[in-house]
Amino acid sequence: MAELNINGNRRMLIGKVVSDKADKTIVVLVETLVKHPLYKKYIRRRTKFMAHDPANDCKIGDKVQIVEFRPLSRRKRWHLDKILEKAV
Template identity: 60%
Template sequence: MERRGMRRQVVGRVVSNKMDKTVIVQVERLVKHNFYHKYVRRRTKFAAHDENNICQIGDKVSITESRPMSKTKRWRVNKVVVKAV
């Protein structure tokens, strides 16, 4: 059986769930500034596939890289790490 390569996994917060079977996940990372040598927060938004529409705004989710599912969707929700209150 052929093995797949390692797929990127990131953890972020759901910021929008208005679309059907799609959520927008905001991922935050720390990057060291070249000149000041301080750490700066960088945020990126990913459109992720949510098959059963289980994600709510504020949920912390794990997403995995996948094949392109539409023009903007290249990720899918792996699991909900923490539900929003």
């Protein structure tokens, strides 16, 4: 689900919203596939990122694209770029 596009100096990631409880903040789960160095098997790595959602548009289950941004708080360094797919 993760997509690392280097566009200028800003990384873009695609993930799924797992929490929207905080005001103007979403938690996005990003999955990447990494090849094991010895066994050559692909392993799924999961990372959670906190992203700024200024309009509180996102809900749990939405597929979103986030972009690297200046630090807004201790853990929030990403900004919502666009909602790719709304949850049903």
